[in-house]
Amino acid sequence: MKSIIIGIGGGTGSGKTTIAKNIVREYGPGEVLRLDLDSYYRDLSNLSEEERASINFDHPSSLEIELLVQHLEDLCQGKKVQIPIYNFSTHTRSQDTREVEPHKVIIIEGILALYYPELTSKMDVKLYVDTPSDIRFIRRLKRDIRERGRSVDSVIDQYNATVRPMHAQFVEPNKYLADVIIPEGGMNRVAVDLIRTKIDAVLKEKHEK
Numbered sequence: 001m002k003s004i005i006i007g008i009g010g011g012t013g014s015g016k017t018t019i020a021k022n023i024v025r026e027y028g029p030g031e032v033l034r035l036d037l038d039s040y041y042r043d044l045s046n047l048s049e050e051e052r053a054s055i056n057f058d059h060p061s062s063l064e065i066e067l068l069v070q071h072l073e074d075l076c077q078g079k080k081v082q083i084p085i086y087n088f089s090t091h092t093r094s095q096d097t098r099e100v101e102p103h104k105v106i107i108i109e110g111i112l113a114l115y116y117p118e119l120t121s122k123m124d125v126k127l128y129v130d131t132p133s134d135i136r137f138i139r140r141l142k143r144d145i146r147e148r149g150r151s152v153d154s155v156i157d158q159y160n161a162t163v164r165p166m167h168a169q170f171v172e173p174n175k176y177l178a179d180v181i182i183p184e185g186g187m188n189r190v191a192v193d194l195i196r197t198k199i200d201a202v203l204k205e206k207h208e209k
Helices: 016-027 049-053 065-076 133-148 152-178 188-206
Strands: 004-010 031-038 079-089 090-099 105-109 125-130 180-183
Touching: 004 016, 004 152, 004 188, 016 031, 016 105, 016 125, 016 188, 031 049, 065 079, 065 105, 090 105, 125 152, 125 188, 133 152
Parallel strands: 004 105, 004 125, 031 105, 125 180
Antiparallel strands: 079 090
16 A cells, blocks of 8 residues: 555644644545554553652653564555554553554554654654744643543643653654644644645655556
């Protein structure tokens, strides 16, 4: 299958998921597969709860990127893959997995999606969602409390200790690798229209080869 691979990077709470979901809506779920980098956090079941809590989850080493690369290669060869299911409360992987089939369009989404050369070298389109830091922090605070059972203090402590410095070191510099920088997050309708035009052009080019 001649899949087109799209990378969507940007800081925590920038609106990456909204952009990805808008692209899925443009084409339909049967056409687009969304791979979330968060699914590829390393399994920490061999560590104690205290050791897990000390891990820097915003550092590139926290992700098993080798597995994602292998899954991408398998999907592009027409093979099904088993995506890990990650539990953010315990920092471990479930025994179950999510089976996915090859799709015409594959989206790789995550704060570090544009960091790894072994990923970006496979991407046909690279997008960076650029949203002010105060808006991103508020979104993260709400999400972590609502979806991950975190306290306000723990979210603030983690943001100051790792999220903010890791963003400056490993995330924000990637915007200069992007083909398109999308301001103000995922509700940018013009950006989605431009992205669709680009995807259609690349798909046409791939299928004419």
